[in-house]
Amino acid sequence: MSTNRTDDRREMLRVSGAAVVAAGLMSTSLLQPKEAGAARAKAPHWVMIMDLRRCMGCRACTVACKAEYDVPLGAFKTVVKQVVTGKYPDTRRTTIPRRCNHCEGTEKVGKMTVPPCVKVCPEYPKDRRVFITPEGKKIRYRGGATYKRPDGLILLDNDSCTGCGKCIDACPYGARTFNKRKAAGKDKSKHAIVKCTSCVHRLDEGVTPACVNTCAAGARIFGDLNDPDSEVARLAREFKLLENRDKTTMKPEAKTMPNIFYIDPDGVLADYSFDEKDKLAEYRDIVE
Ligand code: SF4
Numbered sequence: 337m338s339t340n341r342t343d344d345r346r347e348m349l350r351v352s353g354a355a356v357v358a359a360g361l362m363s364t365s366l367l368q369p370k371e372a373g374a375a376r377a378k379a380p381h382w383v384m385i386m387d388l389r390r391c392m393g394c395r396a397c398t399v400a401c402k403a404e405y406d407v408p409l410g411a412f413k414t415v416v417k418q419v420v421t422g423k424y425p426d427t428r429r430t431t432i433p434r435r436c437n438h439c440e441g442t443e444k445v446g447k448m449t450v451p452p453c454v455k456v457c458p459e460y461p462k463d464r465r466v467f468i469t470p471e472g473k474k475i476r477y478r479g480g481a482t483y484k485r486p487d488g489l490i491l492l493d494n495d496s497c498t499g500c501g502k503c504i505d506a507c508p509y510g511a512r513t514f515n516k517r518k519a520a521g522k523d524k525s526k527h528a529i530v531k532c533t534s535c536v537h538r539l540d541e542g543v544t545p546a547c548v549n550t551c552a553a554g555a556r557i558f559g560d561l562n563d564p565d566s567e568v569a570r571l572a573r574e575f576k577l578l579e580n581r582d583k584t585t586m587k588p589e590a591k592t593m594p595n596i597f598y599i600d601p602d603g604v605l606a607d608y609s610f611d612e613k614d615k616l617a618e619y620r621d622i623v624e
């Protein structure tokens with residue numbers, strides 16, 4: 337049975353992380369203590385908000401992600417796409433950061449709703465896992481080669497992966513691809529899967545994802561929606577992000593219930609055109 341962490345390790349990291357921040361010696365941002373406290377009673381609900389008013393298209397996030405994970409050549413876990421609106425000469429370019437949406441999903445497997453990438457995984461829900469909340473409460477759930485954690489993260493366990501690629505086909509966004517540098521755990525003749533994990537290794541230690549940490553414009557805002565005092569909850573209320581999912585999330589017609597929201601006052605998301613013929617091109621970052 338796997339757990340997300342051990343209490344001792346978490347406590348040690350929380351204390352040492354707070355001390356470093358207090359000393360002002362580390363540039364890495366920690367999740368706010370208030371958020372962590374409010375999330376204690378239950379699992380957090382991690383969401384990311386992309387503020388399109390702030391994104392400058394610098395791609396520091398893409399580079400930070402590549403560095404954090406040693407993402408293989410040709411694959412990306414986060415990209416910055418663009419939409420051009422208006423008519424020449426009165427045109428405008430808006431840059432749109434993207435990553436796996438860590439979708440809620442609408443299909444139930446056991447007690448959880450899961451997104452299509454999890455639903456199709458032949459290795460789900462084969463194993464048993466335990467999620468430990470910040471106050472140490474244990475939540476039991478089912479895992480697999482691709483699975484959903486109680487805090488909403490959609491994760492991978494390469495040890496159980498057969499490399500069948502069904503999850504790549506099932507994701508409507510093209511957010512997954514094969515990692516051509518790594519073999520699938522259960523079938524070494526196939527490739528492993530690569531996609532954004534929301535920097536789960538950092539998150540479990542109270543540290544924000546690398547893309548959020550590096551975004552100088554503050555266009556990526558990450559936090560716990562279950563905490564009414566968090567920045568993400570405040571923005572969600574202000575911009576009615578949950579009520580207007582058809583305008584604040586990517587490809588709402590796919591009905592996957594994304595946990596990545598956009599602040600998009602000019603409605604440019606509606607002009608975003610997906611590459612339906614080659615959806616994997618959606619997660620190749622080509623600078624024009
Ligand atoms: S964006 Fe795709 S890979 Fe990510 S959770 Fe949604 S369906 Fe799965």
Ligand code: SF4
Pocket residue numbers: 456457458459481482496497498499500501502503504529
């Ligand atoms: S490639 Fe791996 S994670 Fe994806 S569906 Fe197949 S077994 Fe599951």
